[in-house]
Amino acid sequence: QVQLVQSGAEVKKPGASVKVSCKAVGYTFTTYYIHWVRQAPGQGLEWMGKISPSSGSTTYAQKFQGRITMTRDSSTSTVYMQLSSLRSEDTAVYYCARGYSYGYSEVFDYWGQGSLVTVSS
């Protein structure tokens, strides 16, 4: 069945970078966009950006421009999200989600289990 399997928890120091992976299982990797959504402790969902696994093209939320990079490895059906210049406010659970497109929108029909990133000195 369809699954998105994410990498484990990370602890990083301020100023460092983190790279989170998301492995797609159970469907054709290149068919659907992969999105990244984060959730700070006690806060709501925040969309970070998306990547096309077929072309590698990306769209990033304005807030993260210059600090975020999404890449993919088609040989392993894995998408990566790297966030640099980390600060304490980046402490959050990071989710990848598959975007199912129908008409003029996308719905996130499958989600990864989440990866906790803690930024602390």
Place this chain on the structure above:
Amino acid sequence: SYVLTQPPSLSVAPGKAARITCGGYNIETRSVHWYQQRPGQAPVVVIYYDSDRPSGIPERFSGSSSGNTATLTISRVEAGDEADYYCQVWDSSSDHMVFGGGTKLTVL
């Protein structure tokens, strides 16, 4: 940028209906998706494209949209429905996804 506004909280007695609103300019022209998130879990879609229900989601969950407000209705609320609920749309002008701030549903 496009903004979605949800009430932070809603309390409903078991067996009653819960109506969670999502406000946005001319939202009726956009496709609205709704997610349920229980504590410590990833979100799950409960309504997509305004009013469609994925397989496995109870018929008690329904959605509608008119004017500047989209609504998720949960009829005959149960204790297991206690969760955070988020609305989401695609902003075509920026090609960005937008989430509402979320509504915490408490079952009394």
